Amino acid sequence: MDYFIPEDSASSDGAHHKQARQLMTEPMHTIEDIPFKQKEVQPALETFASRKAPGEDALTSEMLLQVSRSFPTVFTIVYNECLHRGNFPQHWKRSIIHPIVKPGKEGLSEVRKYRPISLINTAGKLLEKLLINRINHNLHTNKVPNRNQYGFIPQNSTVDAAMAVKQYALSHVQQRN
Numbered sequence: 001m002d003y004f005i006p007e008d009s010a011s012s013d014g015a016h017h018k019q020a021r022q023l024m025t026e027p028m029h030t031i032e033d034i035p036f037k038q039k040e041v042q043p044a045l046e047t048f049a050s051r052k053a054p055g056e057d058a059l060t061s062e063m064l065l066q067v068s069r070s071f072p073t074v075f076t077i078v079y080n081e082c083l084h085r086g087n088f089p090q091h092w093k094r095s096i097i098h099p100i101v102k103p104g105k106e107g108l109s110e111v112r113k114y115r116p117i118s119l120i121n122t123a124g125k126l127l128e129k130l131l132i133n134r135i136n137h138n139l140h141t142n143k144v145p146n147r148n149q150y151g152f153i154p155q156n157s158t159v160d161a162a163m164a165v166k167q168y169a170l171s172h173v174q175q176r177n
Contacts, residue, residue, distance in 0.1 A: 026086075033083055036130055038076045042068060044129045045075065048122065055121035056094050064122055079127055092124030 010021060045068055048061035068075050082088065095118040105113035136154070139145055145153060150161040 035080045036076055036083065038072060040133065041076045041079060041126075041130065042072070044133060045126055047129070048125065053119050055119045055124070056096050057091070057121045057123070059122050061122050061125075064126070075126070078123075079130060082127055088124070088127060092121050092127065095120040 010018070013021065045061065045065055048065075050060065050062045050065075052061060054060045064075070098117045098119070099114035100117050102113055102115050148164070150156040150158065150164075
């Protein structure tokens with residue numbers, strides 16, 4: 001497991017990493033810390049596939065969905081407290097790691113034949129999704145990504161990137177003729 005999860009030791013940190021560790025101990029409070037609304041928490045939870053394997057706490061997305069339907073504000077309150085404190089609870093970060101043998105590598109005895117699958121707790125996945133949704137909304141509302149950015153942009157794929165390169169090349173070939 002040391003291969004997949006190397007030891008994280010502060011003693012080997014350079015100046016940049018020491019500064020990053022220090023900053024992570026201080027809560028960040030900015031004017032952008034707008035509380036989550038129930039109408040953004042519930043739909044984010046509903047996007048999770050009910051058949052996905054749960055993390056260490058064994059709570060599935062279906063279980064959390066049932067709780068949220070019975071007590072509609074509970075998750076909004078919990079996630080707003082995380083946002084207010086600038087804290088991602090430690091137990092939501094823990095995961096179960098299952099090493100899965102890569103196809104075609106079954107006979108090898110090397111560590112590289114495995115692909116680690118990390119199962120994190122569903123409550124942590126939900127907080128992560130809420131934060132990602134906020135970040136993406138902010139990026140796209142403020143038109144931050146370059147128009148040539150294709151990776152990690154919804155509705156853009158490698159095919160779109162390849163077509164843009166093809167179009168660029170064709171336009172320059174036509175200009176020469």
